[in-house]
Amino acid sequence: MTHVSIQSLTKVYPGAREPALDKLSLEIESGELTAILGPSGCGKTTAMKMIAGLLAPTSGDVTFDGRSVLADKPEHRGVVMVFQNYLLFPYMSVADNIGFGLKMRKAPKPEIERRVADMLELVKLPDLGQRRPSELSGGQQQRVALARALIVQPKVLLLDEPLSNLDAHLRIEMRDLIRSLQQQMGITTIFVTHDQEEAVVLADKVALILDGTMKQFDRPEEFYKRPVDEATARFFGGRNFVQGQLKNGVFESGLGKLAVSEQSTVGNGEGAGTLTFRPENVHLATDHSQPNTLPANLVKQIYLGTQTRLQLSIGSHEIEAICNPNEVEGLINEQEILVTIPADAVWLLPS
Amino acid sequence: MSERLKIFLMLVPALLVIGLLFFGGLFIGLMRSFNYMPVIGLTDPDLSAYLSVFTDREFYLSFLLTFHIAFTSTVISTVIAVGAALLLRRHFLGRAIVNFLFQLNLTIPHLVGAIGILYLFSQSGSFARLAAHWGMIASTSDFPALVFDPYAVGIILQYVWKEVPFIGVIVLANMQTIGEDYESVARSLGATRWQSFRYVLLPLIFPGMLSASVMVFAFTFGAYEIPAILGASFPAALPVLAYRKYTDVDLAARPEAMAMAIVIALLSAVMIYLYLRYSRKRIRG
Known part of the structure; x- marks a missing residue:
């Protein structure tokens, strides 16, 4: 369980006049599921990549349990990011994909096999370990991507638009699965989405970003009852x-x-x-x-x-x-x- | 007319060229390698030319040298090309110019490159003279033999110079298509920079890299002009040896030249097959 603090996180890409993300500040309690909500191009994924250590911020800080992690390499941060298009390694089997993180940590082979089998059970794909990602449906690929992230027991889990590539009925199924796994494992989770309904249904708290600036960080119902301004209210209908x-x-x-x-x-x-x-x-x-x-x-x-x-x-x-x-x-x-x-x-x- | 038939008919001109020139030539070569040359009265096919090739010690020495040239230059070119592509895909000041310079020698013919190597690296070349002028060696003849040498250093240098941009351009395009997200996933799953290259990027660029390096291997194994200009006379590379037999004053040596050419083609095919199998297993697991 990790408390995440994001302080004035800002990113200005080289050559850009406007910051892609401007002074984002969030306090995320241990084990909480937080949504970063905003339209496409508002800086959500930039924020995720900076938390994961895949992108260096222009200014600001990210701390886990009070310790700054900016100097930590991505592989040492304990943050796993699940990308929108899953990015399963196409030349590996499902089992090898899920066991990838453990293999990189040089875990013994029998342990990898055992934990991969457990994960396949957890995401309800027990018989698909030997398949290739191309042989799976979108929903199954999403489950594999999730299992691949969870197997390394990250301190913080980042989900980039986790439901946007799924059909309507699969979205509900996946939404429930994400919520139950996250609660079961108690992992502090941040996900980005452009869909306010998705944010409201899944998240404990929502951070709304518009034009690179955070407008409001609150419990979902507050955005309906007490929006901070007209733009925020409009975004929520x-x-x-x-x-x-x-x-x-x-x-x-x-x-x-x-x-x-x-x-x-x-x-x-x-x-x-x-x-x-x-x-x-x-x-x-x-x-x-x-x-x-x-x-x-x-x-x-x-x-x-x-x-x-x-x-x-x-x-x-x-x-x-x-x-x-x-x-x-x-x-x-x-x-x-x-x-x-x-x-x-x-x-x-x-x- | 069905779409399939239309496509086939459109391909006919290209197929005719390949069929007549390549398979026609191969067929004639094959006949001659079996000692069937009615022009000079050889009308009873036999395997004597192949027997002569396989009992000739020079053939084996030439094969080893040719394999060494093709293998070494392919491996060195591929490693340098992948390294260069890794650098060139990053954003840095002057990348466009560096990229242009990197690809520049794609347009320069092999022959010009070979003459350049001769001027620069031979014992009478610029580097030998400079080394002697600066007192690094007593005379130009003390300069290490990099051209016409038994290890084919000059030939390999020329091939590496020419093939690095060829493989590099293919691998770079491949890397740009793949993007960096797969590596980001690997890093966030705990892979180090090296591990994300070894276990993620390398297998992803592997098909493109393999196609390019197989082309380079096949070319360097069967090419004549560079070993002819920069190589030692004994042992000579297989294509040089085959050409010598072909141009022998004794027409009876021609079946042997043809047998050698057929063997070069077969060996090349077998080695490419083994290379594909082995590397696929090693890289993709």
């Missing part, structure tokens, strides 16, 4: 942003007057600000019995299968709501309806 004034717990804007709970304004004083609320927290209402119920014009309905997205016009603003398809049955476009936005479901973005 936020659609509704309203400018206005906060006065005595009431937010006055083009929507009208909305009561705002105390915890929705943490870190903000009175005055001008931006209020956000998630589309799924906008509920259809039948009367004004609930506070924060507003009249709205139904502009458009988009059927999404398990949900229906509604575009609504309230006052001078257009907002979005997401409802159960059963709830909106019989509604027609341009119809006047009532919606409620609960006072504790809104969030005033920190100014």
Whole structure:
């Protein structure tokens, strides 16, 4: 179990004007599963390679249990990185691939064979040891890559987009496998992904990187409830942003007057600000019995299968709501309806 | 017309050239090696030319020398080429210029290279004169015999000079296609820099490296001009010996020359087969 501390980690590639990664700082508790989330090209893989020692940072530090590992060679860091495209050695059998790390450590042959067999059992591929990687499906190759990493019992496991090359049904299976293996072995794990759903489902904590800068490092639910800014909220599917004034717990804007709970304004004083609320927290209402119920014009309905997205016009603003398809049955476009936005479901973005 | 037939018909001109010139020549050579040369009245095929080749001591000495030339120059060229490719794939100041210079002698003919070696390394060459001028040796004749010598140093030098960029360009392209991620995986799994080269990069570049070095081996084993210019007269390399027999004033020596050429081709094929088998096993395990 290893505590990982990343302090102001920065990388500027030679000849580049902008840093690929700018002052990334994270504190990762022992045995925690952390996601580094961000769009393609935001510096996620650069961060991983620097933690693994495969790339030297321009500045900053990486410490394991309080000790800087920057001077350690990659093979001595105790960090194993599993790449997005698995990179199984094509000329080796599955068993040889898994046993590679032990062979490099000059472990005795019988021990390698025994531990490879255990690993094959663990990743549920007990009979495929003699196959070549080219004879495996994508999901099986991913399991082999994972087994090859876990067999050396790393202090820190790095996973680069571990699910992005898999079909939808395999993703769920693999997600569960990664989570259960990680918890079983208690390895501090960092994975990078561009998929916010993947990050939320798998990780204990998520670090969101946009344009090379870390925006927020928090528990997954915080990104939905309390995003640090509009870009972060948008990355997590936020659609509704309203400018206005906060006065005595009431937010006055083009929507009208909305009561705002105390915890929705943490870190903000009175005055001008931006209020956000998630589309799924906008509920259809039948009367004004609930506070924060507003009249709205139904502009458009988009059927999404398990949900229906509604575009609504309230006052001078257009907002979005997401409802159960059963709830909106019989509604027609341009119809006047009532919606409620609960006072504790809104969030005033920190100014 | 089916796609397969179309492809076959498009290949016919090339196949005709190979079929007529290569297999035709090989067939005539084979007939003559069996002492079948109606032009000079030899109409009863026999194995006497092969018997004569295999009972000639010079043939064995020539074979050993030729093998030494081909093997040594292939191994040295491959090692240097892989080392150079490892350096050239990195980013450094002036890489484009170094890369250009590295590949420059691909365009220079073997013959020009051989004359260069002669001018530089022979006992009357520039290095011998410089060594004598600076008092490192008493006279130019004290300069070590690197040309026309029994160990074929000059020949090997010429082949290495010419073949390093040839193998290097192929291996470098191979390395650039593979990228560095496989080695990164190996390093993070605990492999040292050397181990990640030995167990990961080398097996990955192996097919390209092998094809290039087999071509070099086959060429150096069967090439005539460089051993003819830079080699000792006894023992001579096999192709030189075969050519001498072929141009012998006695036409009766021609079947022997043909037998020797056929044996060179066969030996070359057998050695390439053994080389492929052995190295595949050694490198890929």
